[in-house]
Amino acid sequence: MELTPSQSNIPLTRCAEYAEQVLATLDLTNIDAVEVHGVRAAGAADTDLVIDNAAPERFSTYFRQKAGDPVRCGDFAEAWAAQEYAAGLSDQYNLPMVDHALAAALGEEPTESTEHMSCPPGM
Numbered sequence: 001m002e003l004t005p006s007q008s009n010i011p012l013t014r015c016a017e018y019a020e021q022v023l024a025t026l027d028l029t030n031i032d033a034v035e036v037h038g039v040r041a042a043g044a045a046d047t048d049l050v051i052d053n054a055a056p057e058r059f060s061t062y063f064r065q066k067a068g069d070p071v072r073c074g075d076f077a078e079a080w081a082a083q084e085y086a087a088g089l090s091d092q093y094n095l096p097m098v099d100h101a102l103a104a105a106l107g108e109e110p111t112e113s114t115e116h117m118s119c120p121p122g123m
Contacts, residue, residue, distance in 0.1 A: 016089075031093075
């Protein structure tokens with residue numbers, strides 16, 4: 001079930017409310033991280049996205065599940081907004097954060113962190 005509304009750097013408090021709605025549909029013991037990915041449109045609908053960290057059109061935040069697919073919980077025009085959102089979720093729910101978009105931009109492998117790095121200029 002895809003619940004993510006189209007978001008373009010909307011206030012993070014509204015995003016946090018949406019994350020709580022998404023979490024209400026999940027088993028919290030099955031979530032092991034918050035992730036940031038670059039994404040691009042995969043179809044005509046605004047919610048049809050595929051992960052593309054190499055050439056993103058925008059950025060999405062996901063709850064990574066131990067079993068099952070990641071669940072998208074926010075979409076943003078800029079990487080910094082997705083990262084701020086993910087960092088807040090990471091702090092609030094005591095989950096590691098993995099920034100795949102930043103790692104791709106830096107040519108590195110993504111790593112789990114509870115320390116939140118800033119996006120480089122231009123991301």
